Amino acid sequence: xxxxxKPVTDIQIAICGSAGDGTIAAGDIxxxxxxxxxxxxxxxxxxxxxIRGFGxxxxxxxxxxxxxxxxxxxxxxxxxxxxxxxxxxxxxxCDYGAIIYEDNPMSKVEEGGHISGHAAxxxxxxxxxxxxxxxxATGSARSRNMVAVGYIAGLYxxxxxxxxxxxxxKFKGKAAVVTTGNIAAFDAGYExxxxxxxxxxxxxxxRSRRRGKADLVMMNGNAATVRGCLDAGIETFFGYxxxxxxxxxxxxxxxxxxxxxxxxxxxxxxxxxxxxxGAGYTGARSATATxxxxxxxxxxxxxxxxxxxxxxxxxxxxRGGPSTGMPTKTEQSDLNLAVFGVAGDGQRIVLAPTNVExxxxxxxxxxxMAEQYQTPVIVLLDLYLSNRYEAVAFPEKNPFVRKCSKGxxxxxxxxxxxxxxxxxxxxxxxxxxxxxGCQHAITGLEHDVFGRPNxxxxxxxxxxxxxxxxxxxxxxxxxxxxxxxxxxRGKVDVGLLGWGSTFGEILEAMFVAQKEGIKCAAMKVVMxxxxxxxxxVPYLDDCAEVLVPELNYEGQFADLVTSATGRPVNRLNxxxxxxxxxxxxxxxxxxxxxxxxxxxxx
Amino acid sequence: xxxxxxYVIIGTGAAGTEAALxxxxxxxxxxxxxxxxxxLLFIRRYELPKVxxxxxxxxxxxxxxxxxxxxxxxxxxxxxxxxxxxxERRVLGMRHKEEVSYDRLLVASGGxxxxxxxxxxxxxxxxxxxxxxxxxxxxxxxxxxxxxxxxGADMTGLDLARxxxxxxxxxxxxATEQLFWPHEVSPRKRTRFVKALVAMGxxxxxxxxxxxxxxxxxxxxxRRVVMDKGDLRGDVVIPFFGLMPTLDFMVGAGVDIERxxxxxxxxxxxxxxxxxxxxxxxxxxxxxNHYRFYYGWKNVKMMGRIAALNMTGDNEAVDTVKxxxxxxxxxxxxxxPFWEYD
Ligand SMILES: Cc1cc2nc3c(=O)[nH]c(=O)nc-3n(C[C@H](O)[C@H](O)[C@H](O)COP(=O)(O)OP(=O)(O)OC[C@H]3O[C@@H](n4cnc5c(N)ncnc54)[C@H](O)[C@@H]3O)c2cc1C
Numbered sequence: 001x002x003x004x005x006k007p008v009t010d011i012q013i014a015i016c017g018s019a020g021d022g023t024i025a026a027g028d029i030x031x032x033x034x035x036x037x038x039x040x041x042x043x044x045x046x047x048x049x050x051i052r053g054f055g056x057x058x059x060x061x062x063x064x065x066x067x068x069x070x071x072x073x074x075x076x077x078x079x080x081x082x083x084x085x086x087x088x089x090x091x092x093x094c095d096y097g098a099i100i101y102e103d104n105p106m107s108k109v110e111e112g113g114h115i116s117g118h119a120a121x122x123x124x125x126x127x128x129x130x131x132x133x134x135x136x137a138t139g140s141a142r143s144r145n146m147v148a149v150g151y152i153a154g155l156y157x158x159x160x161x162x163x164x165x166x167x168x169x170k171f172k173g174k175a176a177v178v179t180t181g182n183i184a185a186f187d188a189g190y191e192x193x194x195x196x197x198x199x200x201x202x203x204x205x206x207r208s209r210r211r212g213k214a215d216l217v218m219m220n221g222n223a224a225t226v227r228g229c230l231d232a233g234i235e236t237f238f239g240y241x242x243x244x245x246x247x248x249x250x251x252x253x254x255x256x257x258x259x260x261x262x263x264x265x266x267x268x269x270x271x272x273x274x275x276x277x278g279a280g281y282t283g284a285r286s287a288t289a290t291x292x293x294x295x296x297x298x299x300x301x302x303x304x305x306x307x308x309x310x311x312x313x314x315x316x317x318x319r320g321g322p323s324t325g326m327p328t329k330t331e332q333s334d335l336n337l338a339v340f341g342v343a344g345d346g347q348r349i350v351l352a353p354t355n356v357e358x359x360x361x362x363x364x365x366x367x368x369m370a371e372q373y374q375t376p377v378i379v380l381l382d383l384y385l386s387n388r389y390e391a392v393a394f395p396e397k398n399p400f401v402r403k404c405s406k407g408x409x410x411x412x413x414x415x416x417x418x419x420x421x422x423x424x425x426x427x428x429x430x431x432x433x434x435x436x437g438c439q440h441a442i443t444g445l446e447h448d449v450f451g452r453p454n455x456x457x458x459x460x461x462x463x464x465x466x467x468x469x470x471x472x473x474x475x476x477x478x479x480x481x482x483x484x485x486x487x488x489r490g491k492v493d494v495g496l497l498g499w500g501s502t503f504g505e506i507l508e509a510m511f512v513a514q515k516e517g518i519k520c521a522a523m524k525v526v527m528x529x530x531x532x533x534x535x536x537v538p539y540l541d542d543c544a545e546v547l548v549p550e551l552n553y554e555g556q557f558a559d560l561v562t563s564a565t566g567r568p569v570n571r572l573n574x575x576x577x578x579x580x581x582x583x584x585x586x587x588x589x590x591x592x593x594x595x596x597x598x599x600x601x602x
Numbered sequence: 603x604x605x606x607x608x609y610v611i612i613g614t615g616a617a618g619t620e621a622a623l624x625x626x627x628x629x630x631x632x633x634x635x636x637x638x639x640x641x642l643l644f645i646r647r648y649e650l651p652k653v654x655x656x657x658x659x660x661x662x663x664x665x666x667x668x669x670x671x672x673x674x675x676x677x678x679x680x681x682x683x684x685x686x687x688x689x690e691r692r693v694l695g696m697r698h699k700e701e702v703s704y705d706r707l708l709v710a711s712g713g714x715x716x717x718x719x720x721x722x723x724x725x726x727x728x729x730x731x732x733x734x735x736x737x738x739x740x741x742x743x744x745x746x747x748x749x750x751x752x753x754g755a756d757m758t759g760l761d762l763a764r765x766x767x768x769x770x771x772x773x774x775x776x777a778t779e780q781l782f783w784p785h786e787v788s789p790r791k792r793t794r795f796v797k798a799l800v801a802m803g804x805x806x807x808x809x810x811x812x813x814x815x816x817x818x819x820x821x822x823x824x825r826r827v828v829m830d831k832g833d834l835r836g837d838v839v840i841p842f843f844g845l846m847p848t849l850d851f852m853v854g855a856g857v858d859i860e861r862x863x864x865x866x867x868x869x870x871x872x873x874x875x876x877x878x879x880x881x882x883x884x885x886x887x888x889x890x891n892h893y894r895f896y897y898g899w900k901n902v903k904m905m906g907r908i909a910a911l912n913m914t915g916d917n918e919a920v921d922t923v924k925x926x927x928x929x930x931x932x933x934x935x936x937x938x939p940f941w942e943y944d
Contacts, residue, residue, distance in 0.1 A: 095668070096661075102698075103681075109700040116682050116698065121668035125641055125681035127698065197735035199641055199660060 009039065009065040011202040012072045013152060015145075016058045016089055017081030019047075022145035025170070026081075027059020029149055033166045035218045035391040037159050038207045040064045042504075043218075043389035044071050044579075047328060056085040061389075063204065069355070069504035071388075073581055076202035079148050081130070083115040090115065095122040098200035100151065102144070103127030124200040126155075133188045143185030150189025151196075156204045160190055216393050221359040221385040221501075224392060225289075225315055226251040228363025230259065232400040235284040237263045238275035240294065243327045244383040245317040248289040269294035273301040273314065277376070280305070280312040281442065283405070283432035285367050289315035292334040293324065295378075299341045302376050306346040306467060308442040309420065309428070311370035311377075311405075315363070318382040320577050329577030330383035332500050333552035338378045339529045339560065347468050349373065350529040352380040354503035356390040358481070358526065364400035365480045372404045372477075373470055374430055380528065382551070384579050385501035399479060405430050408438055418449040422462065426470035475532045483535040487514060487521035493596040494589050495543025496522035497536070497569065499557050502550055502580045509585035518593040528557075531564040540567050544596040547572060549585050606631045609913065610694060610702060612684050612851075613710035614638040615647075616899055617880025619665065620906030621708050621913075626674045628914040635677045635702065637684055637694065642734055643668065648899065648943055650737040651765035654744075660734045684711075687855040689873045706875050706913050709852060709863055710906065713845030713881040721753070721841060724815040727825060728753075729840040731762060743824065743838050744771060751776065751827050751836035753812060756783035757928075757940045759842025760799070764935070767803045774805040774834060776812060776827070783844045784897050785928045785938065795928060798936045807834075815839055845897065847882045860884055864893055867919035869909045877913055879905035885920055896920070898940045 013030065017023035024045050031043040043061040062071055074094040080086030080101040093099055101115045119125050128151055130144040137143065146167070153163055164183055171179040219227070225248055229237075237256060239249040249265070256263050266272040272288040279286035290298065295316045305312050318334040320326025338350045349369050353362040359381060366377040408417065408431040419440040421428045428449075431438030445453040446460050475482055487510050494513070498506040503524045513520040523539050525532065540546055548558040549572035558571045572588050574580055609625050611618045614636045622634050645663040652663065661667075671678050683697035687709075693701040715732065717725065729743065730736045744750070749772040752759050760782070763773045775781070782795060796806050807829075814828040818835075827834040847862040857871040858864040862884035869877045869885070880902040884893035896905070908918050931937040 104697070105699050107699065109698060111701055111703060114696070114698050114700045117677070117679050117700070117702075119680065121643060121671040121678050127681045197738050199734070 009063065009203055009205045009207075010068070010072075011064075011077065011156070011204050012060060012062040012075040013077040013079065014058055014060045014075040014089065014092065015079045015081065015148065016056065016086040017145070018085060019055050019057055021057070021081040022142075023057040023081055024059050026079075026145040026149045027061055029146075029163065029166050029170060030059075030152070031061045031389055032218045033153075033158065033163045034061070034063045035216065036166065037162050040067050041218060041389070041391050042068060042071065044384065045220075045387050045389075047387075056082075058089065065205065065207070069507040070582060071579060073583060076200065077152060079152060080115050081145060081148060083109075083113060087115055087118050090118045090120070090123070093120075093123055095120075096124060096201045098124045098126055098155075098202065100126040100128060100148065102130045104129040104132050106131060106141070126151075126196065128189075128192060130189075133192065134185050137184040137188040138181040140181075143182055146182045146185035147189035150186035150191075151193040152189075153186070154190035154193025155196055155198055156202070157194070157206060158204070160187075163190075216391050218389050219356055219392050220387055220389045221353070221356050221381055222247045222317070222387070223251055224356045224359040225363040225379070225381065226255065227394070228360040228400075229287060229313075229367070230255055231360075231398050232364035232367040233285050233402045234287055234367065235261050236276070236279040236286040237261070238266050238272040238279070238286070238288050239263070240266055240269045240272050240290065242269075242291045242294050244319055244386045245289040245291050245294075245315060245381075247386070248315055248317075269297040270301060273298040273312070276312045276314070277301060277305045277308075277310050280310045280370070281308070281433065285313075285371070286311075287313040287315065287367075289317070291317050291319050291327075292321045292337065295334060295337055295341065299337070300343065302348065302378075303342045303344060303346045304444045305376035306342065306348055307344075307444055307446070309374040309430075309467070310442070311367075311374055313363075313366045313370050314376060314378045316378055316380050317386040318380065320575070326577050328383070330501070330579060331551050331575060331577065332382055332502060333554070333556065333575070334380065335499075335528060335552070335556040335560065336554075338380050345464055345468070347471055347529060348375050349377040349471060349474050349527070350380055351377065351526055352500045352528050353385065353526060354498070354500060354524050356385070356388060357392045359385065360392065360394065361399070361480060362526065365477065368401050368404050369474055369477055372406070372427070373474055374405075374427060375467075375471065380500065382501050388501065407431075408435060416450060419451045420447065420449045420463065420466070422449065422466060425473060426466045471530045475527060475530055475534070480526070481524075482527040482532045483523060483525045485521060485523045485539055486510065488519050489521075491542050491544070492519045492521045493544050493593045494518060494520050495539060495546050496520070496585070496589070497525065497539075497546055497548045497557075497561060498522065499525050499528065499550065505580045505582050505585060506549055508582045509589060512582070512586055513589045513593070516590075518589060520589060520593070525557075528560065531560065533564055536561065537565050537567075540565060544599065545570060545592040547585075547588055547592055549574075549580055549588070551575060551580055606633055607705040608633040608635065608703065609706050609708065610704035611636045611708045611710055612638075612694070613712055613880065613882070614640065614644050614678060614680075615710060615712050615880060615902070616644070617712070617902040617906040617909070618708065618710035619644045620903045621710060621879060621910040622676050623674065624907050624910030625914065626676065628910060633677075634675065635679060635704075637679045637682050637696075637702070639681070639683045640733060641681045643671070643678060643680070645734060646943070647732070648761060648941075650731065650734065651762055651769070653734075653737040653741050654766060654769040654771070658738075663734065684851045686851055687876070689855055689857070689876060692875060704875070707877070708909050708913065709849070709871075709876065709878040709882055710880045710902075710909075711848045711851075711882045713847045715841060716843045716846040717841055718843055721812065721815075727815045727817055727839060729838045731840055740838055740840070745837060747771065748837035749774060749823060749835070751825065751834055751839045753827075753839060753841045754778050754843040755781050756842045756844050757785065757938055759840070760936070761941055762840075762842075763804050764802055772805070773803070774807060774836065775799070776810065776829075776834070777806050777808045778843070780844055782928055784895070784940070787928060791928070794930065795936050798930050798934060802935050845881055847884075849882055860893055862893070862895060868912045868917055869905060869920065870912065877909045879909040899943045900939075
């Protein structure tokens with residue numbers, strides 16, 4: 001019997017350690033080097049729950065030859081930089097996968113405290129004296145993480161030179177000894193790895209380095225969001241830190257001054273959104289970023305943005321809720337709050353990208369839409385998407401329209417400026433404060449076309465209609481994917497419908513189902529509000545069964561679909577705090593496909 | 603209810619694994635932990651030459667699949683070196699600075715290839731052949747039809763030699779007195795057996811001594827064996843001079859040691875909680891009135907079983923497989939009961 005190795009590169013490496021171990025840095029170097037070497041890479045890092053202290057960090061990197069859309073359930077390699085953290089993750093290593101660990105710890109280990117005692121019989125252990133090797137190479141144990149990265153690189157024959165380039169770039173600006181030390185530690189690990197006979201079965205075929213694709217960048221969702229903001233010409237940002245949105249503000253704080261932008265950390269989320277709306281009122285492209293609890297605080301102000309028809313962009317990275325909930329766990333349970341969380345009939349635009357590239361596009365387009373439709377636009381991310389790294393090809397030409405506000409034509413003196421004039425497309429010509437001849441009031445009270453408070457029935461009827469009708473055009477907004485269908489064309493047995501970060505898992509499950517011979521399709525819905533009914537309804541018509549997998553308990557998107565289309569859907573709701581499992585989606589697809597076949601037979 | 607006993611076995615070879623299996627059969631509730639320096643589960647070592655027939659997947663050599671250990675509730679700690687045993691506290695010290703406690707300990711740590719003092723300075727130029735990794739490395743060093751120079755040879759080495767010859771490699775054996783170890787062979791029979799080896803395609807050089815080994819970079823085979831008269835060139839040089847019991851970690855444990863770990867016919871050491879089985883132990887032979895080794899797959903398996911019985915309350919003595927002689931089979935090739943595995 002000759003067991004053939006899997007032919008195609010698809011290896012997931014998890015590095016687990018304490019916050020002080022350089023775990024995330026090690027993962028970062030690995031993923032950047034592999035992306036530069038021409039592999040497809042997607043990565044997802046988990047940070048400690050504590051803001052300070054030595055909590056657990058895990059950097060997971062999936063390296064493939066072909067594009068994939070989600071992390072694997074089980075890793076092929078687990079590198080432990082801290083056994084106490086890594087031991088609970090041993091069962092996340094696949095059969096015949098590798099566990100690489102410190103073989104010569106500094107101090108005594110409690111009985112049962114060493115990871116070698118927890119490896120399953122089908123795991124392959126590799127004990128390496130990381131600490132000792134780091135000390136020998138650099139005089140200090142601090143570069144253990146680099147020895148570990150070097151070891152895995154050597155073991156799998158990854159391109160050493162590219163790692164050197166990445167390490168050099170990473171420590172650019174620091175003392176030269178930092179770079180040379182880290183490279184020395186990496187090389188020590190590399191040599192040891194290359195000299196080891198590999199007994200696990202992870203597949204990594206060598207690859208010629210990708211050339212001429214300099215703009216393929218490893219980036220996570222939050223960083224891509226920032227790039228979208230910058231390319232769209234963000235001018236002001238107001239924010240208050242909250243996991244997992246904080247890094248949006250952190251990166252913008254470094255980048256915005258370079259283009260003359262302003263960023264202010266406010267005292268809370270209410271001030272942040274109020275300031276963003278205020279800046280939007282003055283004509284500045286303005287944004288804030290928060291998570292579910294922050295959005296809850298912002299809802300009153302967002303109502304003001306809606307009624308006063310002021311553009312602003314609100315990035316919301318969801319985490320486990322309600323309340324403080326699970327700050328470091330992913331979830332998709334703020335859909336209702338984002339779409340419906342407002343006093344009165346306050347519809348707004350809500351976009352939910354499904355991958356890192358989508359974060360860039362939605363971020364940039366959000367500014368366009370906010371300006372064009374004169375409304376707050378929420379971009380709904382989640383922790384998994386915010387922290388997930390993918391190799392993204394950014395367009396060579398900036399794809400975003402910088403000025404798209406419906407302006408005010410030159411005015412004579414006679415008629416007063418009506419800020420809320422009823423027009424064919426329900427969008428009123430907008431003048432920013434200080435525009436000559438365009439004095440007007442804005443208010444949170446219902447108002448007439450001039451902005452004067454007015455609660456008469458016909459005025460409220462008209463203005464309510466105006467505020468809703470003008471948004472309908474957004475579902476045809478140019479150059480953005482509002483929804484998209486994948487998989488089999490025409491009638492299918494099972495149609496998946498998804499949103500946000502879970503769509504990667506949905507696609508993976510669909511591909512497997514198709515291989516199994518199930519007629520299957522998947523549609524992602526990027527615009528949650530207004531709901532793109534014209535695209536979704538025909539899709540539902542094609543599906544014998546519709547399955548909506550999402551990371552919330554209540555089935556918030558499923559409810560949205562049913563209320564918007566009147567169609568029932570099957571739900572798959574999970575709240576594990578981690579990404580949806582592909583195998584669970586697949587099991588549901590199989591079950592529904594069986595049912596669909598039976599129905600057809602009867 | 604009292605705590606289940608914790609049996610710890612050092613070594614996952616034939617002796618240790620057989621013992622674990624019988625311990626489980628005898629005591630359904632006990633804890634069993636096997637500790638091994640190796641990275642793999644128990645493999646059929648005598649099938650390692652299959653790598654020269656193109657076998658790349660070590661799973662084909664597994665004696666039991668991974669599920670076997672789960673199903674039998676046997677914890678296997680691989681890549682874990684025992685550095686010392688403290689019989690007072692009943693703990694093993696591990697190289698990775700963990701202590702593992704035991705109630706009863708079986709030492710089944712086998713033996714490693716013995717390298718004579720005169721050759722030890724050339725260790726880095728010598729190929730080993732004890733693990734799957736060794737076998738892969740050897741295959742990587744051997745070009746098609748390449749030459750292997752086997753120093754010493756013994757029955758383990760000759761087993762490899764005949765398989766390498768069959769796989770198309772050329773074999774030169776630099777023979778010593780111990781050519782057929784552990785068989786003891788009279789001079790007359792030795793001549794016949796050497797002739798049979800030659801007929802099997804194995805070159806046998808006798809009566810000459812090795813003066814040194816060199817690496818060569820001048821193209822052609824990578825090693826030169828400098829002899830007292832003339833040189834030999836080969837791609838790989840591999841020593842087989844019999845086994846040395848692996849028991850350095852037992853020094854200081856207070857049990858009696860001679861060359862091996864000394865045990866009575868019931869395989870008990872001088873410590874009441876420690877037994878030994880397999881290549882590591884030297885068993886008291888009342889008939890011969892001295893301690894002696896019993897090598898080979900069949901013997902060590904039997905020892906593993908008996909150790910398990912006695913650790914769980916029996917009092918059985920080893921009944922070693924009767925020593926049978928080396929012989930020449932119908933094909934005119936040397937053959938040995940030592941080469942029958944089960
Ligand atoms: C290549 C080769 C071919 C052979 N061919 C034959 C043959 O054809 N016929 C035959 O009958 N016999 C053959 N033998 C010999 C036979 O395999 C041995 O007699 C038998 O394997 C010994 O079994 P054992 O369980 O005593 O020890 P081993 O199988 O040697 O196992 C020893 C175990 O102890 C572990 N160990 C040692 N030191 C430590 C430590 N400090 N810490 C933790 N673990 C440790 C090792 O990792 C290993 O798991 C061959 C041996 C080899 C190497």
